[in-house]
Amino acid sequence: MTDKKILVAYFSATGTTEKVAEKLAKATDADLFKIIPHQPYSADDLNWQNPNSRSSVEMQDKTSRPAISSKVENMQVYDVIFIGFPVWWYREPSIIDTFMESYDFSGKTIIPFATSGGSPIGNSGSNMQTLAPKAKVLEGKCFSVTVSEDELQNWAKKWL
Numbered sequence: 001m002t003d004k005k006i007l008v009a010y011f012s013a014t015g016t017t018e019k020v021a022e023k024l025a026k027a028t029d030a031d032l033f034k035i036i037p038h039q040p041y042s043a044d045d046l047n048w049q050n051p052n053s054r055s056s057v058e059m060q061d062k063t064s065r066p067a068i069s070s071k072v073e074n075m076q077v078y079d080v081i082f083i084g085f086p087v088w089w090y091r092e093p094s095i096i097d098t099f100m101e102s103y104d105f106s107g108k109t110i111i112p113f114a115t116s117g118g119s120p121i122g123n124s125g126s127n128m129q130t131l132a133p134k135a136k137v138l139e140g141k142c143f144s145v146t147v148s149e150d151e152l153q154n155w156a157k158k159w160l
Contacts, residue, residue, distance in 0.1 A: 005077050006030035010084035011095050013041050016145045017115045021084045027153035035099050038067035064094040075103045080159055084113045090122035100128055105135035112140030
């Protein structure tokens with residue numbers, strides 16, 4: 001599809017984003033990287049209706065940076081990086097902010113993609129651009145878990 005080196009990095013709390021990330025990686029012939037939280041999220045942690053749940057507390061604190069236990073060893077080789085996540089509180093989860101601050105994305109193209117039960121991707125792209133000012137971060141798109149590889153390939157090819 002391209003001579004650019006592509007990475008699909010993703011955080012998936014329940015497996016939904018992981019399914020889309022796997023399809024996107026296959027559709028774009030990309031390497032796949034799972035962003036693994038140092039402390040896994042339990043069902044109670046993910047209860048957005050509980051203001052004291054871990055995810056609620058993290059999302060209320062814009063400086064929250066949950067630790068990540070996985071690391072991309074060779075980030076410098078990638079030209080295009082798709083970063084996937086579930087939409088939390090109309091934006092990327094705080095662990096994505098941790099990921100964005102963990103690498104030098106200078107000169108790279110970053111395309112956010114998200115999964116959601118109905119919320120849009122919101123300001124995730126501009127938030128991520130602030131965290132990686134020397135990268136070109138695009139607006140991104142929200143997908144259903146049922147998105148096809150063909151749909152993902154057609155969406156992605158404009159950057160590849």
